[in-house]
Amino acid sequence: MKAKAQAPSNIALIKYWGxxxxxLRIPANSSISFNLSEAFTxxxxxxxxxxxxxxxxxxxxxxxxxxxxRVSKHLNLLRNMSKIKHFAKVESRNNFPSSSGIxxxxxxFAALTLAASSSLGLTLSEKRxxxxxxxxxxxxxxxxxxxxxxxKAGKKSEDSFAHSLYPADFWDxxxxxxxxxxxxxxxxxxxxxxxxQSSPFYKERILGMDKKIKETKSALKNKxxxxxxxxxxxxxxxxxxxxxxxxxxxxxxxxKTLEIMKSVVDWRSKGLETYFTIDAGPNVHIICQSKDVKxxxxxxxxxxxxxxxxxxxxxxxxxxLK
Ligand code: PMV
Numbered sequence: 001m002k003a004k005a006q007a008p009s010n011i012a013l014i015k016y017w018g019x020x021x022x023x024l025r026i027p028a029n030s031s032i033s034f035n036l037s038e039a040f041t042x043x044x045x046x047x048x049x050x051x052x053x054x055x056x057x058x059x060x061x062x063x064x065x066x067x068x069x070r071v072s073k074h075l076n077l078l079r080n081m082s083k084i085k086h087f088a089k090v091e092s093r094n095n096f097p098s099s100s101g102i103x104x105x106x107x108x109f110a111a112l113t114l115a116a117s118s119s120l121g122l123t124l125s126e127k128r129x130x131x132x133x134x135x136x137x138x139x140x141x142x143x144x145x146x147x148x149x150x151x152k153a154g155k156k157s158e159d160s161f162a163h164s165l166y167p168a169d170f171w172d173x174x175x176x177x178x179x180x181x182x183x184x185x186x187x188x189x190x191x192x193x194x195x196x197q198s199s200p201f202y203k204e205r206i207l208g209m210d211k212k213i214k215e216t217k218s219a220l221k222n223k224x225x226x227x228x229x230x231x232x233x234x235x236x237x238x239x240x241x242x243x244x245x246x247x248x249x250x251x252x253x254x255x256k257t258l259e260i261m262k263s264v265v266d267w268r269s270k271g272l273e274t275y276f277t278i279d280a281g282p283n284v285h286i287i288c289q290s291k292d293v294k295x296x297x298x299x300x301x302x303x304x305x306x307x308x309x310x311x312x313x314x315x316x317x318x319x320x321l322k
Contacts, residue, residue, distance in 0.1 A: 016031040043115045146316040
């Protein structure tokens with residue numbers, strides 16, 4: 001009763017910030033993302049009657065009680081679907097810095113859902129896995145399907161899951177993550193989602209979401225990089241305006257974040273077509289076409305204070321490992 005799974009993180013082009021149903025993690029709006037080839041979590045889960053409690057080892061160390069409790073809660077969902085009620089040993093490893101703007105909870109809960117369900121002997125559809133992953137961490141539902149993904153918001157748990165729009169090899173665009181900080185962020189996304197509604201811009205943002213989703217899907221379909229980039233960049237700024245104007249205000253950007261954003265705009269004005277997007281952290285994701293990766297990487301490496309540059313292609317979703 002042991003299984004191992006690997007799931008990628010994903011970067012949202014159209015983002016999820018604010019919930020329709022807090023408990024069920026149903027988002028206020030649909031979102032669009034792609035999976036990241038070089039930012040993933042590998043998780044093994046073993047259920048055994050000899051265990052006296054659930055244990056969670058994260059990146060080689062015993063996890064904090066609150067983290068273990070969140071994992072346990074998620075395992076309960078799966079145990080409730082199975083005849084096996086044993087405790088589990090969960091070992092999880094990220095190949096990228098956690099809690100710093102790369103969605104570690106997304107890859108984490110997608111990998112956990114797949115590994116745990118498989119070790120319980122459950123054979124679940126992609127839709128079911130996506131719904132379950134969402135209950136662990138919203139954006140984790142987008143790390144289950146392959147390639148370019150849409151998470152349709154829905155109004156009920158059964159209707160709120162992600163599906164693949166296009167496979168990973170549909171379009172060879174890339175996401176270069178400029179890592180500026182490796183530490184944990186102070187206010188995580190779970191808490192942040194609760195604050196969204198306190199921003200005076202929140203309602204306005206939600207009203208415009210359907211149009212954005214439609215336009216982004218059309219840009220993807222036509223492989224219109226300029227349109228996709230413009231929508232992506234404006235969307236990130238829109239989400240951060242809500243964050244910065246909520247009560248209390250959330251500032252995820254640091255001076256380094258802003259410096260990189262400005263550099264991207266500057267490079268673009270000189271002919272290097274690239275666009276930024278930023279999640280709930282200081283790191284900057286830079287979306288580009290694969291032909292520009294080399295040049296962009298050297299430009300980013302020229303900015304003082306960038307700790308790492310991760311180069312991601314679009315990848316498949318969660319998979320079981322032998
Ligand atoms: O799934 P959560 O609760 O970690 O929220 C994700 C929030 C953002 O990364 C900021 C946006 C997104 O859609 O990925």
